[in-house]
Amino acid sequence: MKNINKSMKILTMFLLAAPLIMVSFGLASAKETATDNYKLYCVQCHGTKGTGKGINAPFLSVAPRNHTSAKDMGELSDDNVFKAIKSGGGAVGKSTQMPSWGAVMTDDEIHDMVKRLRVMCKCEGKK
Amino acid sequence: MKKTFFIYCLSLMVFIAVPSWAADGKALVKSNKCGSCHKMQGPAVKTIAEVLKRKAPDLFYAGSKFNKDWLVKYIQSPTVIRPGGVVYTNNIKLNGDQDEPANLLKCASKLSAGDAAAVGDYLMSLKDATMKVGVFKKAKIKKAMARRVMMKGEACNACHSFPKRGGGVSCPTFEGIGSRLNPDWMYSFVNHPQKWDPKVWMAKRDLDDATLQLIVNFLSSMK
Numbered sequence: 001m002k003n004i005n006k007s008m009k010i011l012t013m014f015l016l017a018a019p020l021i022m023v024s025f026g027l028a029s030a031k032e033t034a035t036d037n038y039k040l041y042c043v044q045c046h047g048t049k050g051t052g053k054g055i056n057a058p059f060l061s062v063a064p065r066n067h068t069s070a071k072d073m074g075e076l077s078d079d080n081v082f083k084a085i086k087s088g089g090g091a092v093g094k095s096t097q098m099p100s101w102g103a104v105m106t107d108d109e110i111h112d113m114v115k116r117l118r119v120m121c122k123c124e125g126k127k
Numbered sequence: 128m129k130k131t132f133f134i135y136c137l138s139l140m141v142f143i144a145v146p147s148w149a150a151d152g153k154a155l156v157k158s159n160k161c162g163s164c165h166k167m168q169g170p171a172v173k174t175i176a177e178v179l180k181r182k183a184p185d186l187f188y189a190g191s192k193f194n195k196d197w198l199v200k201y202i203q204s205p206t207v208i209r210p211g212g213v214v215y216t217n218n219i220k221l222n223g224d225q226d227e228p229a230n231l232l233k234c235a236s237k238l239s240a241g242d243a244a245a246v247g248d249y250l251m252s253l254k255d256a257t258m259k260v261g262v263f264k265k266a267k268i269k270k271a272m273a274r275r276v277m278m279k280g281e282a283c284n285a286c287h288s289f290p291k292r293g294g295g296v297s298c299p300t301f302e303g304i305g306s307r308l309n310p311d312w313m314y315s316f317v318n319h320p321q322k323w324d325p326k327v328w329m330a331k332r333d334l335d336d337a338t339l340q341l342i343v344n345f346l347s348s349m350k
Contacts, residue, residue, distance in 0.1 A: 030173075030174060032174070032175050036175040036176070037175070039175070039179075039216050040175050040178065040179075040216055040326065040328050041328050043216050043219070043226070044211075044215060044216070044286065044295070044297035044328060045285065045295075047224075047225075047226050048219055048221070048226055049224065051224060053224050053225045053226055054226050054297075055211055055215060055219060055226045055227060055228055055295070055296050055297055056285055056286055056295035056296060056297050057225070057226075058225070059284065059285070059288075059293060059294050059295045059296070060285055060295075088330075095282075096279075096280060096281065096282050097282040097285045099282070099285075099330040100330055100332075101330055103321065103330065103331035104321065104326075104330060104331065
């Protein structure tokens with residue numbers, strides 16, 4: 001009887017704690033929107049308007065890509081854009097002043113970012 | 128006999144109590160409302176929405192991050208460390224089509240020398256138990272090589288401003304960073320910024336120990 005009581009107690013405690021544990025895990029891995037990721041990570045160089053005029057831009061030796069330019073962005077395939085964001089400018093033969101965000105954003109979030117950039121340039125990726 | 132012993136005990140109590148009472152840094156942090164801007168208790172926030180509400184840098188691992196001498200001076204008369212503000216993206220004004228930092232929210236701390244010493248003691252006790260200490264090895268380095276790594280390959284100057292040479296404004300300046308920060312903490316942060324601040328807008332790099340030692344030695348020399 002004593003033992004049953006004890007295991008019941010442990011079970012109830014577990015049942016009470018489970019939602020809490022799930023909530024905290026959920027928060028840790030919550031997916032961010034491309035809008036928020038852009039605002040925090042990209043705007044510093046690419047600018048609030050996405051035209052490449054961020055607060056750091058005057059100090060760079062290579063101009064950040066203008067994400068609103070159909071001409072410039074239309075020359076890049078979606079794969080190229082994905083790779084540039086995930087592994088940095090160096091990985092696509094461009095300037096390393098474009099950092100690699102693979103350890104900051106998940107692949108899923110980077111795919112969302114590529115879609116967002118296509119909305120910004122009103123253009124499609126080179127096939 | 129009994130009486131003298133009693134007086135002895137009493138004076139001993141006063142002797143012990145007064146200094147620790149006058150030097151209660153934790154109470155001073157509370158009465159000065161440092162926690163109304165700074166997060167004084169971990170863990171760090173994990174979502175962008177929470178980062179966007181940040182008013183001031185986290186202090187709950189201050190004892191791992193700062194050099195004490197710098198800290199005690201700073202909280203008596205703070206200066207600007209982050210030229211773009213604490214969360215740059217909340218602090219942008221447009222000049223034509225070019226973004227520029229708008230207003231700076233400076234640290235409000237204005238402690239007297241005595242209070243600053245007590246608060247410094249308290250803040251230095253807030254250590255992160257998981258940080259490896261004794262990792263940094265002070266060495267004579269080739270500064271030209273460090274500059275090549277930091278201003279070309281890794282482009283740290285895209286975001287951080289170097290003394291005399293300048294650089295980006297979206298995060299802390301390197302001016303005086305050697306006096307400010309504990310080299311072991313710099314090593315840990317540059318190796319894995321997200322360990323300290325999961326959503327920080329500095330990318331994680333894959334740097335080997337030799338490169339990290341080179342970088343941190345160079346940063347430490349920027350007094």
